[in-house]
Amino acid sequence: MSDLSGKKIVLGISGGIAAYKTASLVRLLIKAGAEVQVIMTPASHQFVTSFTLSTLSKKPVYTDFFNSSQATSTWNNHVEMALWADLLLIAPATANTLSKMVSGAADNLLLAIYLSAKCPVYVAPAMDLDMYVHPSTLRNLKVLETYQNIVIPAEKGELASGLVGEGRMAEPENILAFLRQSLAETKPLKGKKILITAGPTYEAIDPVRFIGNHSSGKMGFDTALAAAQQGAAVILVSGPTQQHIEHPLVTTISVFSAQEMYEVCHSHFEDCDVFIGAAAVADYRPKTVATQKIKKSADDFVIELEKNPDILASLGAIKKQQFLIGFALETENEIENAQLKIRKKNLDLIVLNSLNDAGAGFGVPTNKVTFIDREFHIEPLELKSKEAVAMDIVNKIKEHYA
Numbered sequence: 001m002s003d004l005s006g007k008k009i010v011l012g013i014s015g016g017i018a019a020y021k022t023a024s025l026v027r028l029l030i031k032a033g034a035e036v037q038v039i040m041t042p043a044s045h046q047f048v049t050s051f052t053l054s055t056l057s058k059k060p061v062y063t064d065f066f067n068s069s070q071a072t073s074t075w076n077n078h079v080e081m082a083l084w085a086d087l088l089l090i091a092p093a094t095a096n097t098l099s100k101m102v103s104g105a106a107d108n109l110l111l112a113i114y115l116s117a118k119c120p121v122y123v124a125p126a127m128d129l130d131m132y133v134h135p136s137t138l139r140n141l142k143v144l145e146t147y148q149n150i151v152i153p154a155e156k157g158e159l160a161s162g163l164v165g166e167g168r169m170a171e172p173e174n175i176l177a178f179l180r181q182s183l184a185e186t187k188p189l190k191g192k193k194i195l196i197t198a199g200p201t202y203e204a205i206d207p208v209r210f211i212g213n214h215s216s217g218k219m220g221f222d223t224a225l226a227a228a229q230q231g232a233a234v235i236l237v238s239g240p241t242q243q244h245i246e247h248p249l250v251t252t253i254s255v256f257s258a259q260e261m262y263e264v265c266h267s268h269f270e271d272c273d274v275f276i277g278a279a280a281v282a283d284y285r286p287k288t289v290a291t292q293k294i295k296k297s298a299d300d301f302v303i304e305l306e307k308n309p310d311i312l313a314s315l316g317a318i319k320k321q322q323f324l325i326g327f328a329l330e331t332e333n334e335i336e337n338a339q340l341k342i343r344k345k346n347l348d349l350i351v352l353n354s355l356n357d358a359g360a361g362f363g364v365p366t367n368k369v370t371f372i373d374r375e376f377h378i379e380p381l382e383l384k385s386k387e388a389v390a391m392d393i394v395n396k397i398k399e400h401y402a
């Protein structure tokens with residue numbers, strides 16, 4: 001899983017010799033999982049072809065405001081493109097383009113996109129040594145930083161002019177590394193520790209049998225991934241599932257029974273910021289576990305059960321700074337029951353699923369949930385994928401820390 005996966009990047013190329021390196025840059029960004037829309041200034045066409053870049057980015061490359069060559073004239077909407085972008089990267093950024101960005105000129109499509117952009121803007125300057133150290137360039141870079149633009153410093157080395165010094169555009173690999181680092185630092189949940197339970201628990205009857213349930217674990221795993229993608233360090237305590245997760249910020253701990261889940265959660269709770277109980281924890285377990293496989297004999301067979309600890313309620317009882325989120329799966333009096341649960345378990349937010357809603361609950365890729373908070377604000381959401389619900393839950397956490 002790459003940190004750029006799914007990121008929408010507008011790559012603006014201005015007219016310097018370093019533009020030839022953007023072919024490698026596009027390849028690297030795409031390989032890292034990003035979607036890349038290339039915008040070229042008119043002058044940049046002297047250094048790299050739009051054909052190369054559209055082939056590598058698998059998208060048309062735009063330069064002009066208007067596509068007058070087509071039978072039906074269309075225009076390239078700079079506002080739409082700017083809003084589409086998760087980030088705007090201008091590489092190479094020439095002295096001329098930097099100066100126009102500072103002054104607010106919009107005499108080409110790239111500059112108009114720049115002025116319309118609400119997303120983070122990165123600039124990778126590239127020019128000859130003397131231009132790079134000219135007071136106007138140095139001042140322009142400083143001004144752009146006051147606009148909250150992020151400068152990817154030029155590198156030292158041999159320049160196209162034959163001079164040696166600062167001014168070379170950062171190598172594509174270094175631009176990628178810079179973006180990755182910068183995005184990790186700006187993630188909203190960076191520094192937060194989130195403990196999540198997922199999946200069913202299995203309560204042993206004997207060495208080969210157990211009492212379980214149909215939870216797939218998907219909701220918990222999707223939430224763990226969404227939280228990690230926002231920069232949180234996640235400990236995912238999972239009962240037996242087929243789910244798999246790979247993200248450098250997620251540590252998975254596999255457990256079998258509710259008692260094991262309880263112990264692991266308590267050992268990690270103290271220094272966590274958020275707890276999300278997405279597991280379908282068995283409420284009861286067999287009172288005794290047979291050491292040998294139970295033989296079939298009598299027609300009736302009774303298993304005596306005893307109560308499992310309620311993990312969420314036990315954490316609610318000791319919580320300090322932690323933001324506690326629970327799930328509730330209800331079949332009747334949904335809202336009232338969920339509100340009772342908020343008080344009983346001392347929760348900050350409950351995610352209510354109703355089994356009465358088609359497409360919600362176990363074994364389906366979608367969910368229809370209602371959020372209810374401590375003040376009993378009720379927020380019903382429409383039916384959506386579990387990934388999208390996971391993102392909504394993570395947004396609630398972001399709101400809490402905003």
Ligand code: C5P
Binds near residue numbers: 197258279311312
């Ligand atoms: O009380 P109920 O089982 O409906 O509550 C569901 C919520 O409580 C879920 O968030 C679930 O993960 C959590 N839970 C728990 N330990 C239990 C039972 C439920 O953490 N033993």
